[in-house]
Amino acid sequence: GAVVSQHPSWVICKSGTSVKIECRSLDFQATTMFWYRQFPKQSLMLMATSNEGSKATYEQGVEKDKFLINHASLTLSTLTVTSAHPEDSSFYICSARDSGRVEGYTFGSGTRLTVV
Amino acid sequence: AQTVTQSQPEMSVQEAETVTLSCTYDTSESDYYLFWYKQPPSRQMILVIRQEAYKQQNATENRFSVNFQKAAKSFSLKISDSQLGDAAMYFCAYRSANSGNTPLVFGKGTRLSVIA
Numbered sequence: 661g662a663v664v665s666q667h668p669s670w671v672i673c674k675s676g677t678s679v680k681i682e683c684r685s686l687d688f689q690a691t692t693m694f695w696y697r698q699f700p701k702q703s704l705m706l707m708a709t710s711n712e713g714s715k716a717t718y719e720q721g722v723e724k725d726k727f728l729i730n731h732a733s734l735t736l737s738t739l740t741v742t743s744a745h746p747e748d749s750s751f752y753i754c755s756a757r758d759s760g761r762v763e764g765y766t767f768g769s770g771t772r773l774t775v776v
Numbered sequence: 777a778q779t780v781t782q783s784q785p786e787m788s789v790q791e792a793e794t795v796t797l798s799c800t801y802d803t804s805e806s807d808y809y810l811f812w813y814k815q816p817p818s819r820q821m822i823l824v825i826r827q828e829a830y831k832q833q834n835a836t837e838n839r840f841s842v843n844f845q846k847a848a849k850s851f852s853l854k855i856s857d858s859q860l861g862d863a864a865m866y867f868c869a870y871r872s873a874n875s876g877n878t879p880l881v882f883g884k885g886t887r888l889s890v891i892a
Binding site: 702 | 818887
């Protein structure tokens with residue numbers, strides 16, 4: 661089945677530094693990937709839609725300059741949290757759809773980011 | 777915009793018993809997909825079951841079945857013969873069928889506990 665590999669699974673960084681999260685579609689081409697943020701015991705909140713070869717579309721309230729998204733190939737999308745602050749600590753999940761499948765999107769395993 | 781509502785923040789069920797999780801949604805579209813996702817403690821999102829809006833027949837997957845009431849915009853999940861491994865967060869989700877790359881819209885989730 662469709663697999664999305666997300667790395668790292670967890671990361672701790674210091675305030676002010678940047679962290680990059682990668683999502684790769686392993687067995688299909690993902691022209692679009694979605695990035696979600698999930699706070700403890702809450703639902704997934706869509707942050708942005710990443711389209712291969714074009715600029716990402718950000719949801720209202722999401723800072724474009726803080727959450728940089730790059731989708732340079734059909735199998736790789738990255739989310740970079742720039743100048744991280746403790747309030748950026750969260751669980752980040754990517755998701756992509758295999759256009760050859762009717763089923764809902766495949767999710768990465770998530771990244772737990774802790775900013776200290 | 778579409779919205780998904782899960783009115784039960786928490787539910788519990790005895791092992792081997794049956795439990796029903798509720799979900800309602802709001803949309804003006806006629807063609808869409810509905811999903812139930814499971815998120816265990818590992819936080820990996822797992823597709824449980826999906827339903828195409830144009831199909832009148834309720835979807836079933838082994839012990840999981842749905843009651844899809846299109847006119848009422850209701851999409852409940854029934855878990856039969858509950859097992860300890862069913863304990864997780866369950867999210868109801870909606871996706872428009874009008875475009876191939878629209879994101880999933882999630883409800884707030886229902887935390888299911890299974891009592892041995």
